[in-house]
Amino acid sequence: MSDQGIVWEVFVQKKPGQPFVHCGNVHAHDAELALQNARDLYARRNEGTALWVVPAKYIVASSPEDVGPFFDPANEKIYRHPTFYTVPEGISHM
Amino acid sequence: MENINFEDNFESKLSRNENIEPKDWMPEDYRKANIRQISQHAHSEIIGMLPEGNWITRAPSLRRKMVLLAKVQDEAGHGLYLYSACETLGISREEILDQLYTGKAKYSSIFNYPTLTWADMGAIGWLVDGAAIMNQVMLQRTSYGPYARAMVRICKEESFHQRQGYEIMCTLAKGSPAQKEMAQDALNRWWWPTLMMFGPPDKESIHTAQAVKWKIKRETNDQLRQRFVNQTVPQGEMIGLTFPDEKLKWNESKKNYDFGEPNWEEFQNVIHGNGPCNKERLSTRVTAHKEGKWVREALEAYANKKKKVAA
Numbered sequence: 001m002s003d004q005g006i007v008w009e010v011f012v013q014k015k016p017g018q019p020f021v022h023c024g025n026v027h028a029h030d031a032e033l034a035l036q037n038a039r040d041l042y043a044r045r046n047e048g049t050a051l052w053v054v055p056a057k058y059i060v061a062s063s064p065e066d067v068g069p070f071f072d073p074a075n076e077k078i079y080r081h082p083t084f085y086t087v088p089e090g091i092s093h094m
Numbered sequence: 095m096e097n098i099n100f101e102d103n104f105e106s107k108l109s110r111n112e113n114i115e116p117k118d119w120m121p122e123d124y125r126k127a128n129i130r131q132i133s134q135h136a137h138s139e140i141i142g143m144l145p146e147g148n149w150i151t152r153a154p155s156l157r158r159k160m161v162l163l164a165k166v167q168d169e170a171g172h173g174l175y176l177y178s179a180c181e182t183l184g185i186s187r188e189e190i191l192d193q194l195y196t197g198k199a200k201y202s203s204i205f206n207y208p209t210l211t212w213a214d215m216g217a218i219g220w221l222v223d224g225a226a227i228m229n230q231v232m233l234q235r236t237s238y239g240p241y242a243r244a245m246v247r248i249c250k251e252e253s254f255h256q257r258q259g260y261e262i263m264c265t266l267a268k269g270s271p272a273q274k275e276m277a278q279d280a281l282n283r284w285w286w287p288t289l290m291m292f293g294p295p296d297k298e299s300i301h302t303a304q305a306v307k308w309k310i311k312r313e314t315n316d317q318l319r320q321r322f323v324n325q326t327v328p329q330g331e332m333i334g335l336t337f338p339d340e341k342l343k344w345n346e347s348k349k350n351y352d353f354g355e356p357n358w359e360e361f362q363n364v365i366h367g368n369g370p371c372n373k374e375r376l377s378t379r380v381t382a383h384k385e386g387k388w389v390r391e392a393l394e395a396y397a398n399k400k401k402k403v404a405a
Contacts, residue, residue, distance in 0.1 A: 005393070024175055026174075028393075029398075030401070063117060
């Protein structure tokens with residue numbers, strides 16, 4: 001066990017309403033200090049207005065080798081896209 | 095299901111200029127080369143705080159003191175971004191630090207030179223950070239994702255360092271004769287060690303060719319060094335300073351400056367631990383780590399206590 005605590009992944013939100021984006025990680029023994037360290041390290045220059053910290057061990061990630069089947073966009077299911085449908089001439093705002 | 099050929103997958107990602115990510119398969123040597131380069135870079139940021147830290151209490155004005163403090167704080171941050179990127183390669187923070195403390199991992203040879211006068215703060219910002227930026231701009235396109243992203247953040251923060259250094263040099267250069275002399279003396283002492291920061295000549299560099307092939311580095315030591323000289327010499331001449339190199343001369347046909355050869359023997363000496371401040375720098379860092387132990391222990395004890403109270 002590290003005397004610097006566990007690894008926390010840090011996510012920053014640039015502006016209210018925008019998605020949180022991963023920006024790196026910090027070490028800390030608890031959530032409060034992880035948040036404090038994240039602020040000190042990743043938000044010194046207006047980088048954001050909100051932060052998430054998550055213990056790295058709780059992040060479940062897909063494997064790179066899944067990239068084909070796992071993310072298959074099912075391109076043959078063209079009816080999922082709005083362009084599949086025809087709309088009568090003269091109809092607007094649809 | 096067809097068998098994925100990991101090696102082909104890695105190579106084709108590189109050829110498409112896609113980043114390699116922590117969970118991707120990668121050759122063991124690629125992983126090692128990245129650990130070596132990223133940790134060496136991180137250590138340089140951390141050790142780099144020491145020569146400038148020496149001058150925080152002696153800065154000539156409150157403005158200069160605030161700026162220097164902010165700069166040293168940035169360097170700590172840069173070190174942490176890079177340690178964080180390095181850990182994604184499966185090496186622990188302890189192990190990374192241990193490699194520095196035992197001398198297994200290196201840091202930039204430049205930080206083994208002493209900072210004798212206030213003008214050295216100018217020369218370091220202008221020259222040393224200028225050379226570092228030259229490297230770092232290239233590394234924003236390095237092939238390992240977490241390293242590239244850390245470099246993007248570092249580059250955003252770095253250009254203030256170079257400007258504050260050049261500003262110090264400008265102020266001294268137009269000051270009293272003694273101040274101008276101080277600036278010139280600093281330039282004379284830092285010029286050659288700065289050129290050495292880019293590493294040995296390409297024909298002698300043991301890591302460059304492979305690093306370029308893996309797209310860890312995008313340009314070679316000699317290319318970066320030439321570009322640095324081209325950019326920096328006019329900046330120095332503009333404020334009336336001269337460079338300690340008789341061979342330095344604009345070459346109109348090559349559109350480059352010709353310049354002399356750094357003393358590579360000295361370079362080898364410094365990276366092998368025999369520079370003017372090697373022992374002092376490392377022992378300062380080791381002592382800081384040891385003396386900070388109680389803080390880390392207190393943080394842990396406090397976190398445990400809070401957990402108990404909550405339970």
